Amino acid sequence: MTTMTEASVREFKMPDVGEGLTEAEILKWYVQVGDTVTDGQVVCEVETAKAAVELPIPYDGVVRELRFAEGTTVDVGTAIIAVDVSGGAAPEPVPAAPAVPAPAPAEEAEPQGRTPVLVGYGVAASSTKRRPRKGPEVAVAAAPAELNGHGPAAPAPVKERPLAKPPVRKLAKDLGVDLAQVVPSGPDGIITREDVHAAVAPAETVVEAPVPAAVPAPAPAVAGYDSARETRIPVKGVRKATAQAMIGSAFTAPHVTEFVTVDVTRTMKLVEELKQDKEFQGLRVNPLLLIAKALLVAIKRNPEVNASWDDAAQEIVLKHYVNLGIAAATPRGLIVPNIKDAQDKTLPQLSAALGELVSTAREGKTSPAAMQGGTVTITNVGVFGVDTGTPILNPGESAILAVGAIKLQPWVHKGKVKPRQVTTLALSFDHRLVDGELGSKVLADVAAILEQPKRLISWA
Numbered sequence: 001m002t003t004m005t006e007a008s009v010r011e012f013k014m015p016d017v018g019e020g021l022t023e024a025e026i027l028k029w030y031v032q033v034g035d036t037v038t039d040g041q042v043v044c045e046v047e048t049a050k051a052a053v054e055l056p057i058p059y060d061g062v063v064r065e066l067r068f069a070e071g072t073t074v075d076v077g078t079a080i081i082a083v084d085v086s087g088g089a090a091p092e093p094v095p096a097a098p099a100v101p102a103p104a105p106a107e108e109a110e111p112q113g114r115t116p117v118l119v120g121y122g123v124a125a126s127s128t129k130r131r132p133r134k135g136p137e138v139a140v141a142a143a144p145a146e147l148n149g150h151g152p153a154a155p156a157p158v159k160e161r162p163l164a165k166p167p168v169r170k171l172a173k174d175l176g177v178d179l180a181q182v183v184p185s186g187p188d189g190i191i192t193r194e195d196v197h198a199a200v201a202p203a204e205t206v207v208e209a210p211v212p213a214a215v216p217a218p219a220p221a222v223a224g225y226d227s228a229r230e231t232r233i234p235v236k237g238v239r240k241a242t243a244q245a246m247i248g249s250a251f252t253a254p255h256v257t258e259f260v261t262v263d264v265t266r267t268m269k270l271v272e273e274l275k276q277d278k279e280f281q282g283l284r285v286n287p288l289l290l291i292a293k294a295l296l297v298a299i300k301r302n303p304e305v306n307a308s309w310d311d312a313a314q315e316i317v318l319k320h321y322v323n324l325g326i327a328a329a330t331p332r333g334l335i336v337p338n339i340k341d342a343q344d345k346t347l348p349q350l351s352a353a354l355g356e357l358v359s360t361a362r363e364g365k366t367s368p369a370a371m372q373g374g375t376v377t378i379t380n381v382g383v384f385g386v387d388t389g390t391p392i393l394n395p396g397e398s399a400i401l402a403v404g405a406i407k408l409q410p411w412v413h414k415g416k417v418k419p420r421q422v423t424t425l426a427l428s429f430d431h432r433l434v435d436g437e438l439g440s441k442v443l444a445d446v447a448a449i450l451e452q453p454k455r456l457i458s459w460a
Contacts, residue, residue: 008086010059011079014046024048025073025236026080035063043081046074052364061085069188071165073236164191165234172196194227253309254431257390258439262447263411265421270453279348284355288326288380290453291403291446293350295378296322296343297459298445305442306375307398307433316433325377325394326354328361336394337366338374382406388424398433401446402426423450 024046061083162179324342388404404424411420427443
C-alpha cells in the first residue's frame with residue numbers, strides 16, 4: 001500500500017470566497033478518494049452566506065482524503081481535502097477487517113463557538129475536528145503519531161463519532177440525549193431531529209423516583225414540536241444572511257417609501273419595437289430594461305440620491321458610479337447581484353448585462369463578488385402579479401425601486417377614458433441621506449421617462 005508522508009501531502013483549506021465570511025457548507029463533492037486531480041479542477045461546491053461557489057484545487061495529485069461529508073458546515077481556513085502530490089499510485093482498497101485496529105485521536109469536546117480564520121493561516125491543530133466520512137471508499141486518516149514522525153501510537157479501538165448536524169447536536173444536548181445511543185434513520189447514517197425525539201420519548205413514560213436537577217429538561221419550544229404536523233428548516237446560507245441584513249437595515253436606516261402610478265403604454269410599445277431591432281438580436285428585451293435605464297437617467301439628474309451613510313466617520317459618501325442591483329429570487333433565497341458601472345452602459349450593453357445576471361442567478365452560479373458594492377437596487381414584484389410593495393433597503397444603499405405588475409386599466413388619456421397599460425412604482429430611501437424633495441424628484445423622473453420614453457434621449 002502506498003504510504004503518505006507530510007512532504008508529499010498537500011491540504012486544501014476552505015477559502016474565504018466572500019470577503020470576510022467565516023464558514024461555508026459543503027454541498028457536493030465532485031471527486032472521491034483515489035481520483036487524480038489537476039490544477040484548476042473543480043473538486044466541490046460550497047454554499048456561503050452569499051451564494052453557491054465551486055472550488056478549484058490549486059495543484060496536481062491524487063485525492064487521499066475527504067475531510068468532511070456533504071452537508072457539513074466548515075470554518076474558513078480548515079483543511080477539507082488532502083492530496084498526494086508526489087505522483088504516487090491511487091490508494092489500495094482498505095481491508096474490511098484489519099488485523100490491528102487503527103489508532104484514533106481522542107474524542108474532542110464540542111466547540112462552543114466559531115473563530116474567524118484568515119485564509120492561508122489555517123487553524124490550530126487542537127481545534128480541528130475531522131468528521132466520519134460516509135462509505136468505505138474514504139481512506140482512514142493516519143494517526144497523529146504516524147504523521148509527525150514519532151512512530152505509531154499504541155493500538156486503541158476506533159470510536160466513531162455519530163453523524164449529526166449542529167442543530168441536531170444542540171437539540172440532543174438540551175434534551176440530555178447521548179447521540180452514541182441513538183439509532184439513525186437519515187441517509188448515510190445521519191441522526192435526525194426525529195431520531196433524537198424518539199430516543200427521549202420512552203424515557204419520559206417511565207415512572208421513577210425524583211432525580212437530581214442535573215438532567216436537563218426539554219426546552220419549551222422543542223417540547224411542543226409535533227414532527228408529524230410541522231417541519232423545522234435550519235436557517236443558514238443565503239437565507240440567514242438575508243434575514244440578518246434586512247433586520248439590520250430595517251432598524252438602522254430610517255425608511256421612507258413613496259408611490260406613483262404611471263401610464264407605461266408608450267414604454268410597452270417601445271419594448272416591442274426594440275425586440276425587432278437588429279441591434280438587440282439575441283438580447284433579452286423587456287420592460288425591466290427600460291425601467292433600469294430610466295432609473296439610471298433619474299440618478300444622473302439627481303446624483304445626491306446615489307450615496308451611502310458612513311456612521312463611524314459621520315460622513316455621507318457620494319458615489320460617482322452606479323452599481324445597479326437587481327433582486328433575484330432563487331431556490332436558496334433572495335440575492336441581489338449588481339451590474340458594475342451601469343451608468344456607462346448603452347441600452348444594448350445594459351440588456352446583455354441584465355440577461356447574464358438573471359441566467360447566472362437562476363443557475364445558482366452568482367459569485368460573491370457580483371453581490372458586493374451595490375449602490376441602488378430594483379426589485380420587480382410585478383412578475384408575481386403584485387401591484388407594488390414597500391421594499392427594504394439593502395445595507396449600505398440609499399434607495400430601492402419596486403416595480404409592480406403592468407396591467408391594462410381604464411385611464412384618462414387626452415381627456416377620454418381609455419384602456420392603457422398602467423403600473424405602480426414604489427421608491428424606498430434612507431431618510432438620513434435623501435429628504436422628501438430629493439426622493440420625490442427621483443421617483444417623478446422615473447415615472448416621466450416611462451410615460452414618455454423619448455425623454456431617454458433628451459435627458460440622458
